[in-house]
Amino acid sequence: MPTKKRGYHHGNLKQALVEAALELIEAKGPTGFTLSEAAKQAGVTPAAVYRHFAGREDLIAEAARQGYEIFADLMEHAYEKGQPSPLASFEATGRAYLAFARKFPGHYISMFESGISINRNPDLAHVSARAFATLERAAESLMSELPEDRRPPARMVSAHVWAMSHGVVELFSRGSPGTKSPFPPEDLLESGIGIYLRGLGLIKPDA
Known part of the structure; x- marks a missing residue:
C-alpha cells in the first residue's frame, strides 16, 4: 500500500x-x-x-480522462515521428501503447481495467475518441497503399492492432505473476504486426 x-x-x-x-x-x-x-x-x-x-467512480473517471489525454498526446507524437513513412507511423503507434502502459500504470488501469465507460461523460468520450482516431488515421494512411479492391476498412485494421497491443500488455507486460514471455513485449508486438501486414500484402514475405 x-x-x-x-x-x-x-x-x-x-x-x-x-x-x-x-x-x-x-x-x-x-x-x-x-x-x-x-x-x-x-x-x-x-x-x-x-x-x-460524487463518488469513487467519478474520481476514477477523471483519472481515466487525464490518462486518455496523455495517451492521445503520445499516440499523436508517435504518429508524427514516423512520418513520412506510413508503415513507420503505424508501427510507432503500437509501440506507444506499450510505452504508455509501462509508464502510467495507474492511468492505464483506470482507462482499461476499471469498468468505467468511455461514455460516462462528454469530456471522457471526446478525449478517448481522439486517441482512437490517431491509430485509425495511421491505418488509413497505410491501407491507401493497397489496391482499392483489396483494402480492408481502416477502422477494422486499427481495431485489430489495438487488440493485439492490448493483449501483449495484459498478458506479457502487466500480466499475472509467472505469465512471462521469453521475448520482450516490443518484439512480440512488432512480429505480430509484421505477420498481420504480410497477410494483407503490405510487407513482402521474407526471402
Missing part, C-alpha cells in the same frame, strides 16, 4: 485527489480502495472529496 501522503495547495484539491487515487489504483486496483482512503492519501477530510466528485 502506498505510504506517501500527498497534501494540496490552494485550488489544487481536485488534482491532489486524482493523484492519490492513481497511487491507490496502482497498488490495490480500481475497486480496492475507498473515497476515505483517497482523502487520507491526499491529506484532506473525506467530506472534502465531495466538493469535486
Whole structure:
C-alpha cells in the first residue's frame, strides 16, 4: 500500500485527489480502495472529496480522462515521428501503447481495467475518441497503399492492432505473476504486426 501522503495547495484539491487515487489504483486496483482512503492519501477530510466528485467512480473517471489525454498526446507524437513513412507511423503507434502502459500504470488501469465507460461523460468520450482516431488515421494512411479492391476498412485494421497491443500488455507486460514471455513485449508486438501486414500484402514475405 502506498505510504506517501500527498497534501494540496490552494485550488489544487481536485488534482491532489486524482493523484492519490492513481497511487491507490496502482497498488490495490480500481475497486480496492475507498473515497476515505483517497482523502487520507491526499491529506484532506473525506467530506472534502465531495466538493469535486460524487463518488469513487467519478474520481476514477477523471483519472481515466487525464490518462486518455496523455495517451492521445503520445499516440499523436508517435504518429508524427514516423512520418513520412506510413508503415513507420503505424508501427510507432503500437509501440506507444506499450510505452504508455509501462509508464502510467495507474492511468492505464483506470482507462482499461476499471469498468468505467468511455461514455460516462462528454469530456471522457471526446478525449478517448481522439486517441482512437490517431491509430485509425495511421491505418488509413497505410491501407491507401493497397489496391482499392483489396483494402480492408481502416477502422477494422486499427481495431485489430489495438487488440493485439492490448493483449501483449495484459498478458506479457502487466500480466499475472509467472505469465512471462521469453521475448520482450516490443518484439512480440512488432512480429505480430509484421505477420498481420504480410497477410494483407503490405510487407513482402521474407526471402
